[in-house]
Amino acid sequence: MGRTMNEMSDFAEADAGVPDAEALRTSPARFVNREVSWLQFNMRVLEEAGNESHPLLERLRFVSISANNLDEFYMVRVAGLKGQLRAGLSKQSADGLTPAEQLEEIATLAQHLQLEQQDHWQSLREELFAQNVVIHEEDDLSADRSITCKSCSTRKSSPC
Secondary structure (H helix, E strand, O other), X not given: OOOOOOOHHHHEOOOOOOEOHHHHHHOHHHOOOHHHHHHHHHHHHHHHHHOOOOOHHHHHHHHHHHHHHHXXXXXXXXXXXXXXXXXXXXXXXXXXXXXXHHHHHHHHHHHHHHHHHHXXXXXXXXXXXXXXXXXXXXXXXXXXXXXXXXXXXXXXHOOO
16 A cells, blocks of 8 residues: 555654645645544444443443444445446545555454454453353254244344
8 A cells, every 4th residue: 555544744844843734735644534534433432342331231232333333334335445446446535545545444444343343242241141141142042942033033123
């Protein structure tokens, strides 16, 4: 990747360490990448899962919200960038990144976000277990119970 988001250091004067204001006015580095900003926001949502001043189930909800947001992000925004690549478009975003560079930055940040989500999930699951709340995986259930759960889930999530 040619550069990363908000590389302002390229514009600092070597001797004084003060940014060159004129260079900054015309530089794409003055913009924050929309996709990166969204991932950073979602990381802040996830950070609330670690805030022990929130009730345990609220903390679990923050992990769930973060995971759902990331799924939607990939379905809409990443799909759009990949579509641009397939179409051969290489127009830079306002911050100066091409679709390929944005996807590279997204991959790095999203991997970190997913690892943090998993860490919070495992930690919260242990805390829930300590409070006698057990979350079963499908493999934990008998075949009959699994069918019952799927049927119940389908009924409750289907439109009326």
